[in-house]
Amino acid sequence: MQRKMWWRKAIVYQIYPLSFMDSNGDGKGDLEGIISKLDYLNDGTEDSLGVDAIWLSPIYKSPMKDFGYDISNYRDIAPDFGNLEIFDKFVEEAHRRNIKVIMDFVANHTSSEHPWFKESRSSKDNPKRDWYMWRDPKPDGSPPNNWISVFNGSAWTKDEATGQYYLHQFLTDQPDLNWRNQEVIEEMNKVLEFWLHRGVDGFRTDAIYELIEDEEFRDDPPNPNYVPGRDNSYDSVLHIYSRGRPELFEKTNNFCKLLEEHQGTFMVSEAYLDIPQMMKMYHACDNRLHAPFNFNLMNMPWRAQDYKKFIDDFEKKINEDAEGDWPNYVFGNHDRSRLASRIGKERTHVAAMLLLTLRGMPFIYYGEEIGMEDKKIEATKICDPWEVSCPGLGLGRDPERTPMQWTGDQNAGFTTGMPWLPIGDNYETHNVETESRDSSSTLMLYKRLIHLRKKSHALIEGVYQSINQHNEKIFAYTRESEKEKFLIVLNFTSEEQATSFDIGKATMLISTYLDQKEGGEVEMNTFILRPNEGVLLRIEKNERVAT
Template structure:
């Protein structure tokens, strides 16, 4: 029996992805196999054993497609090829084969709201107003006085329109000007995206994480966005001054997702997760995952930018996805957000907090995502301006926190040059604190966060209640989070102290609860700061 088949058997009648643990890899930063300072696909393949040892179900690869790298791969120039800095299609096939042999599924990013301005489609589209791809992107005439067609603003700063002298029109871009907006309303564009879907599924890909899908269609009447109401939220860019009613979130997106789901249903055991951000994300996530004919789940942003992790915030986020709604997905970290231990804990509390955080993440109802290095407790790295690579941070310096600080190289060996990531100069500096957190150091320590992560994920993987069970919250003192998980006759109690003061909580049937895993100091149902417990009830 293959590793994947064995896992499927353990998961009973549930789809493999329901309750899955998915490990996100930022390819540039994982492992460099050829010494050019940039991580690559052969490097990922060489280090898959580490990921498999964690007990995760799947890996998610951030973009590795051919790209001029204006936004580090989120500006795609060829959806069907690998950028040479990452390797070749043969390298990708080898990665798939090795991952499957280790029992790991493989998800890839699909970036469909826009392409690179170097994509052959856009090169043809901008050449004239009457070529076969003239309408594959969002073009519009200037207003009579020459200003852009609408007041729409780009996420990265400035108008969402750039003048193109070849066509004598503006083209739209929700992000960088090097990322022109695809016209996903157009049937020919949709057909091409579905053909790309089949290309990757035929290569053995197990699923897609679909980037910025709520940005994929625009208002066909080109109406101006209204101003956003006053709030206490700081406005650091023009994008923040508007309600984004017309440049995104069009009603034609769900019907396209139904077409996409139809393609996925032709392939067994495949999976789709949407990235949906913004002020209307909750409604859109549920819309895009409604029923059995759209996407499987959506990736929640509830915790990614939060400056604190509070019991009330966790409870509110999870209660917003009741049992009769779609299946949720959760992450505390990713490639666009600052490292969680730096946001949520003082340096002297980072280790205790990271352990509690890992146990909490594993106890949540839904799929969970780990970001590379989260199993090590990596913190946010301060990147000097001269070392910045992130175009958003460079454009908005110093008001925007650099995403580069969460994209630094993975520390493999504490004593090796560049912590074993590369034999050359890394594309970003290694973290100054990361030698003590390196994988070889933590592998040698049975009490490390890495060892703890393996224990936590083993508990989740062996527990029907944690993997797919229901959740019921209990009323508890402030900053103490308490809930039960239950499935297939297994009933678990999960308690976490997210605050900096000890809290007591004595559950009903207190004498019948038997601890399965705990972290921090817990005595007589008094929980020290940043402690956590998962217990099973006994008859």
């Protein structure tokens, strides 16, 4: 099994298909567009980015009320993206370049246009009635309980034809499946099998913590910290009954058992969890074929000691409690503000060095490698249903989903038509074509870090050890294997920082400024980091790093 665990060495690149590359001029990205850019992602040389896997956000047939997360057919491709024949071509071309394919698996809910739901809502005695979550109203006709939709308002909508309410944790157009129904489990296993037989290498399970709700449908208790007008109404209660129930782990293990029948497949699940909760999710599977996403770095203040403490704690717990399981780190995705907008573009190079020198599986969100930023969307051009349902709370996700910036030309080289979302403001300077010619660009830093990592067992699987610093503005750690040892030193501030290491000299490999000669000797007794600088150094194996 160890030989097949490709994800232990993989760098994963998330593609939001609508925004990656348009091949036919309709303003929307598609599978042919992605195929045309596979060489950019990995052509086998160090001129390419060098990623090992692609995670595709949903491309299934869908009414697109939530841009693919409302699926009307799990076994077909939305026409905007292509068809099954083109998908097979995409998988073949990706595999030819040694790129694995991870598909989004939207398990919690379907579209209200799915034939299953149409059957389910047709009558109370329909065989598929129990495939979804139906409940009688309270005596006064109101919803069964106080559960709230992520997208605002009650999580229950009344079906006038049958007089019952159905549950939807998200949009009314996204009814929740009943994961206590064995027929649902068997059918969704068949869905996974369908894509595995088409060559898919793994899945990202969407909204896994919403899969199982309280069997007694008890009210969620009020959240004492909720502030009306400031917070989404979803946060007005503590979601202890509407999500994350203990039976969830049994369902997760069901997925893992299925994957075990297909050697070399893997699943990562979406859930925003702290370390103890993540450990429970790791323990849900006994065959090491599953990991929960680790989103914690996205939510932390940009302070060296905060990052050090979290990573130290995470490494300790995963080694103690989930031996053999594999960590991962994420700085961005399609639901969160872009890295450059969140922490400041001047800090993104340090973040890149951190992401690509930690132990585990790094995830890169498309455009992160060129420093793409959020785009403010005019009210008339808003597409995201979350912003429509919760205006003014900063929850809209359109800003981080704008088209990939390939060139400095019109529409950033993404489309010859009208792009479905506006192009980012910095596309003329932050694009693949321009940054490929700039030896100090964000793209060049990502390429150098990725290709160095791919050659180094210490950076992929070596031991992580943080170093206590007298200067708390600096985060330093080592990565070590049997044959090599690296020291990474990161300045989290916009000021010059001084530190020292009692190791004499080290060998410079990369500075995030990309202006240091590789292989040059560096005196470590007195060491100066420039503002927002990170350095990756090689040190002797027998050196014990002290400050």
